[in-house]
Amino acid sequence: MNMNTSARARTAPTRPNLTAYAFLAPVAILVVLFFIIPALLVIYISMTDLATANFTSDVGQMTFIGLKNYETLFSDPYARKIFFNTVFYVLVTLSLFNVGGALVVALLTAHINRRAGFFFRALWLLPRLMTSTVYILMWERMVADPPYGILNQLFGVAGYGTVAFNTNHIWTFVILVNGIIGISFGMIIFTSAIESISKDIMNASLVDGSTAMQRIRYVILPLMRWPLLFVLSYQTLSLLTSYEEILLFTNGGPGVYQTEVWALTAFHRALSNYFGNAQWGYGSAFAVVLVIVGIVLAILYLRIFRFRELVSEPKIENL
Amino acid sequence: MSHAQRAPQSPQTPQMAEPLSTVADTVIRAVRGALITAAVLIVLALFFGRLFGPLWKSLNVDESFSQTLAGLASLLLPLAVYLALGMGARAHRKRSTTQAAVITIALATVAVAIFYILNTSQGAGAAAEQSSLQFAATQTADGIVVDAIEPGGAAELAGLLPGDVITALRRDPITLAQLESAVAESEPDTPFRLRLLRAGEEMQLTVRTVAVAVESAGLKLGPIAAAWIGGAAVALIGLFGPPGWAPYILLTVSLSPLILGFAWLAVATVSYRTQGLLPIDAQGNVGGLTLENWSFLGIGGEAPATPIWSYAANSLFIAMLMTGVTLVLSSMAGYALSRMEFSGRRFFLSLTLILHSFPAVTLLIPVYLVLLNLGKIPLIGPHIGFNSIGGIALVMIAFGLPFGVWLMKGFFDNISWDMERSALIDGASRWRTFWEIILPQIRPGLLALGIFSFIGGWNAYLIPAIFSIGTKAANLPVYIRTLTGDTNAVNWNQVVAVGVFQMIPILVIFVFAQEYLLNIYSGGSKGSS
Amino acid sequence: MQVDIQNLTKKFGDVTAVADVSLDIRDGEFVAFLGPSGCGKTTTLLMLAGIYKPTDGTITFGERIVNLVPPRERNIGMVFQSYALYPHMTVFGNIAYPLKLKNVSRADQQERVKRVADVMGIGELLDRKPAQLSGGQQQRVALGRALVKEPDILLFDEPLSNLDARLRLTMRAEIKALQKRLGITSVYVTHDQVEALTMADRIAVMNKGRLEAYATPEDLYDHPRTTFIANFVGNPPINMVDVELAQENGQVVARCAAFTVPLDSERVRKAVAHGRKLTMGIRAEDITLGDDAALTGEVYAVEPLGREDMLDVRIGAESFFALATPQQRMRAGDRIGLHIDAERLQFFDPATGKSVLWE
Ligand SMILES: Nc1ncnc2c1ncn2[C@@H]1O[C@H](COP(=O)(O)OP(=O)(O)O)[C@@H](O)[C@H]1O
Numbered sequence A: 001m002n003m004n005t006s007a008r009a010r011t012a013p014t015r016p017n018l019t020a021y022a023f024l025a026p027v028a029i030l031v032v033l034f035f036i037i038p039a040l041l042v043i044y045i046s047m048t049d050l051a052t053a054n055f056t057s058d059v060g061q062m063t064f065i066g067l068k069n070y071e072t073l074f075s076d077p078y079a080r081k082i083f084f085n086t087v088f089y090v091l092v093t094l095s096l097f098n099v100g101g102a103l104v105v106a107l108l109t110a111h112i113n114r115r116a117g118f119f120f121r122a123l124w125l126l127p128r129l130m131t132s133t134v135y136i137l138m139w140e141r142m143v144a145d146p147p148y149g150i151l152n153q154l155f156g157v158a159g160y161g162t163v164a165f166n167t168n169h170i171w172t173f174v175i176l177v178n179g180i181i182g183i184s185f186g187m188i189i190f191t192s193a194i195e196s197i198s199k200d201i202m203n204a205s206l207v208d209g210s211t212a213m214q215r216i217r218y219v220i221l222p223l224m225r226w227p228l229l230f231v232l233s234y235q236t237l238s239l240l241t242s243y244e245e246i247l248l249f250t251n252g253g254p255g256v257y258q259t260e261v262w263a264l265t266a267f268h269r270a271l272s273n274y275f276g277n278a279q280w281g282y283g284s285a286f287a288v289v290l291v292i293v294g295i296v297l298a299i300l301y302l303r304i305f306r307f308r309e310l311v312s313e314p315k316i317e318n319l
Numbered sequence B: 001m002s003h004a005q006r007a008p009q010s011p012q013t014p015q016m017a018e019p020l021s022t023v024a025d026t027v028i029r030a031v032r033g034a035l036i037t038a039a040v041l042i043v044l045a046l047f048f049g050r051l052f053g054p055l056w057k058s059l060n061v062d063e064s065f066s067q068t069l070a071g072l073a074s075l076l077l078p079l080a081v082y083l084a085l086g087m088g089a090r091a092h093r094k095r096s097t098t099q100a101a102v103i104t105i106a107l108a109t110v111a112v113a114i115f116y117i118l119n120t121s122q123g124a125g126a127a128a129e130q131s132s133l134q135f136a137a138t139q140t141a142d143g144i145v146v147d148a149i150e151p152g153g154a155a156e157l158a159g160l161l162p163g164d165v166i167t168a169l170r171r172d173p174i175t176l177a178q179l180e181s182a183v184a185e186s187e188p189d190t191p192f193r194l195r196l197l198r199a200g201e202e203m204q205l206t207v208r209t210v211a212v213a214v215e216s217a218g219l220k221l222g223p224i225a226a227a228w229i230g231g232a233a234v235a236l237i238g239l240f241g242p243p244g245w246a247p248y249i250l251l252t253v254s255l256s257p258l259i260l261g262f263a264w265l266a267v268a269t270v271s272y273r274t275q276g277l278l279p280i281d282a283q284g285n286v287g288g289l290t291l292e293n294w295s296f297l298g299i300g301g302e303a304p305a306t307p308i309w310s311y312a313a314n315s316l317f318i319a320m321l322m323t324g325v326t327l328v329l330s331s332m333a334g335y336a337l338s339r340m341e342f343s344g345r346r347f348f349l350s351l352t353l354i355l356h357s358f359p360a361v362t363l364l365i366p367v368y369l370v371l372l373n374l375g376k377i378p379l380i381g382p383h384i385g386f387n388s389i390g391g392i393a394l395v396m397i398a399f400g401l402p403f404g405v406w407l408m409k410g411f412f413d414n415i416s417w418d419m420e421r422s423a424l425i426d427g428a429s430r431w432r433t434f435w436e437i438i439l440p441q442i443r444p445g446l447l448a449l450g451i452f453s454f455i456g457g458w459n460a461y462l463i464p465a466i467f468s469i470g471t472k473a474a475n476l477p478v479y480i481r482t483l484t485g486d487t488n489a490v491n492w493n494q495v496v497a498v499g500v501f502q503m504i505p506i507l508v509i510f511v512f513a514q515e516y517l518l519n520i521y522s523g524g525s526k527g528s529s
Numbered sequence C: 001m002q003v004d005i006q007n008l009t010k011k012f013g014d015v016t017a018v019a020d021v022s023l024d025i026r027d028g029e030f031v032a033f034l035g036p037s038g039c040g041k042t043t044t045l046l047m048l049a050g051i052y053k054p055t056d057g058t059i060t061f062g063e064r065i066v067n068l069v070p071p072r073e074r075n076i077g078m079v080f081q082s083y084a085l086y087p088h089m090t091v092f093g094n095i096a097y098p099l100k101l102k103n104v105s106r107a108d109q110q111e112r113v114k115r116v117a118d119v120m121g122i123g124e125l126l127d128r129k130p131a132q133l134s135g136g137q138q139q140r141v142a143l144g145r146a147l148v149k150e151p152d153i154l155l156f157d158e159p160l161s162n163l164d165a166r167l168r169l170t171m172r173a174e175i176k177a178l179q180k181r182l183g184i185t186s187v188y189v190t191h192d193q194v195e196a197l198t199m200a201d202r203i204a205v206m207n208k209g210r211l212e213a214y215a216t217p218e219d220l221y222d223h224p225r226t227t228f229i230a231n232f233v234g235n236p237p238i239n240m241v242d243v244e245l246a247q248e249n250g251q252v253v254a255r256c257a258a259f260t261v262p263l264d265s266e267r268v269r270k271a272v273a274h275g276r277k278l279t280m281g282i283r284a285e286d287i288t289l290g291d292d293a294a295l296t297g298e299v300y301a302v303e304p305l306g307r308e309d310m311l312d313v314r315i316g317a318e319s320f321f322a323l324a325t326p327q328q329r330m331r332a333g334d335r336i337g338l339h340i341d342a343e344r345l346q347f348f349d350p351a352t353g354k355s356v357l358w359e
């Protein structure tokens, strides 16, 4: 055998694996179209004065105005209120429901009969499976004034006076509406974490004669560090950026920006044509803030994932 | 994870060797438990009421949730204390059940007395004051009609007259109930700018609340006895109650909003009108059950001209498109990421993971422009652009792909390498191996992702609402929303019926695939635990 | 089809799984790769199959360098330890799959699958799914699937290690007979030396990615080149003692802390010429038990193996495996004499582990 050919046969540089790229191509195209381009576009639009009056879908025709929208944003008195609304909403919903409530439900259902635990978890999943419009319809009735409101009817039966749930206490219900949906995510993650705690450790602690509370405190919680961190980071992002339920439930009201949150503002400014003057540029400035927070948290989340351990090399090589 | 090994040693070793506790021990333990419980709840109440609530007030967040939590903590305080007393005495049951019961009731009696004294002493003080506008009114269809004005009171000072009809607080329409609770919750001297009609003319008045004393309760035996019986009963539950019930009670109570909501949905679909949870007939009496709400299906009445089937078809089409395309694309990409060697693999993997947690909804504004531009493509444009089912589905598919790809990758990771090697040696190409050998192995994964996508597509509201105009591409959730829109007179119960109709497929899936549904979300968290 | 492997090396990142292996396989030959777990046997086999790409070196099938030839163009059949049957296909589907991929007509598929299935004795099972088969039946299906396309080379990766002992014995004989009859060049990976010794024409012993020896079973057993080979091949394992050889009264004696024994044979003389401090190897079957022997020891444990008893005999601190017939009724605590067959001894250089008798 000729030395030359054999050397070439051995050392031929790796050809690009076209098959692999073909498998990835459709997803890559959609990701470019609906993630990469929009992410760049939103930054650009936030630096234009695109609005109903001068609307164009042609990027080249938009008027570049630099950071003017951001200046407006920072001097907008309502932006401050909306900012703190958002912080309040995320903080309270996250701690009491998406993480705290989820943990409590997971622990409670783990400490009862298996089938019953499963049944309760399934029930908790229901709100997430309903379409938001029907779910909100339900809640609107819940908080309505007499004679229609369910809660007011119950209060009446119990001998209490009428309560204006849908105005004075609206934040309580915005939190409940979102929190009750939000519990299921953490609940499922925590449950699978609890179930994966080795029976040996649990038995050892049972033999020790520890009470349920001690078991939770010393055995279960320390092993839940990663799931907790995961749910925390994931749900923070999701609460921060999703606004569908608030949009349908209060649409930011009933008082002036009473329950408006940051993500909803971006939507209101740019996409909800209510006053007939959508401000895509200004709305995008609001969105960009969230996009940046999203990217930062997503990268943080990549760290939490211990990426390295997940990426094992494929055990079939490309010849 | 290193504490895990140490952890089991930490709990105290059993009390088997300990002698049975004496009466003094038990009393001390029960009182200590009650005091700790009370302290925790008081701290919580103070935290939410005095710190957390005011903090948000000062930041202009108009919420009452903190006060509600504080109120809840103080409301639960006595109950929790009684319960703690009973639970503290549980250990004494080993020695003597009667003794334990006597101790518990005695301690509960003391606690009841203490709470009563605290309450009445507080009642004599500042807390017995309430804000008031000092007038009486009734709710009518026109607004709140002022019936009587307290002489010399706040309302009279401000110039309110009997017969005035209050319509709004500042700019917001208001009902009597809302006004009353707003007043009750306000600090004294809060201005209420009322908009009202006086003899047909609209005008505004500002009334400032004043603090009025609430009738203070004397030493009434009835409530004391009730409190004592209640307290002792709760304490005895703490003493004898089977602890296994607690989770069930807590879970059921926490689910009560949902249970109430579903009860209402169920009642409302089959009734003419509802008040609270009660069905009401045209005359306003309880009753009036009907199937008329379902007439859109041709049941129980004349079918209206509502094009419900076209919305349902749109819903179904979006859901099926999403399911099909998501399954094919996610599994292809997941396969490549899991099983193939190519340059850039690590980059694609990290990108998937980042996008997987990246909140795509923040991109809806630019996606609108992308869709408008896609619509300009000749031939296929109208099918994938703005206001087309294809476009709506495409956006939702794209947003869901990172999750799907990651989920599928996880499933592929668990397939035996030998099987795939075997297929390659048998002579299959990578493509055929994928289709014929590997895909059939991850059927559970496909089912999970398929169900997930279908539900997502079937339920979608926000994206169809934003990217469709009129009825062309609108789906059921969007239709339900337009039914409740303020432009047309709303037949609420028919809306509910359509809503329940929309939920039927979901409920069917829920009944048959709970296990899958419960497992789907953990797919995304692989490796995090 | 003959196979030639030259300087074959495979690295996974920093790990070198296979290091500079060269060997040739003759047409129709049955070669076993033998070595402890993790020594690189499977990696070598997968490079032959085209699943892994060699980091360095060449693999030649016949005249053709196949380093970069994809698996489907190599015309090989492979049987995996896990069988790797396709669980969603019937037995027929599994065996027919390679033919389907070659676009063989349906009728031909039917006929060839039937023929192979009959040879493998699974003609009755064609409609079943793999999950409904026993381990041995699955094994036969896997073998049938590998054979059906009439491959040039058959690769086996520990195909019998999931079977029970009895079945392993029959399958061993069947595979061997089949291979002989069909004359297909075969490479058989195993960590079980008995399998290798009984089945293979030649054995490639691997250790830590390197080729330790490549020889016939007899040669390997009788002439171990290294202590690794001597230790790995043979059951019970060879007895190894560090001794000092010395001339005493014109006789060679082996001396260690526990005992001194006179030895006389050609091998011993050859060893003495090489050096004095050596590692001496004695196989259990080369020790005969008797009363009047130069060495006496105490039976420490008796392990009945059925046909014979395996003894653990202690002489001072040294421990020896020896064999006895059950009729000898050896008991723990018995004192017995040991005869060592000096013509069968092995000697190794303690520093390098290399044999001083064989190059
Ligand atoms: N795909 C791979 N990636 C990284 N290391 C591998 C891979 N395959 C095998 N190895 C390593 O190479 C060495 C040899 O493995 P293998 O060939 O499977 O051994 P054997 O089959 O002899 O038991 C082992 O140390 C193993 O960990």
Ligand SMILES: [Mg+2]
Pocket (backbone or CB within 6 Å): C038, C041, C042, C043
């Ligand atoms: Mg191996």
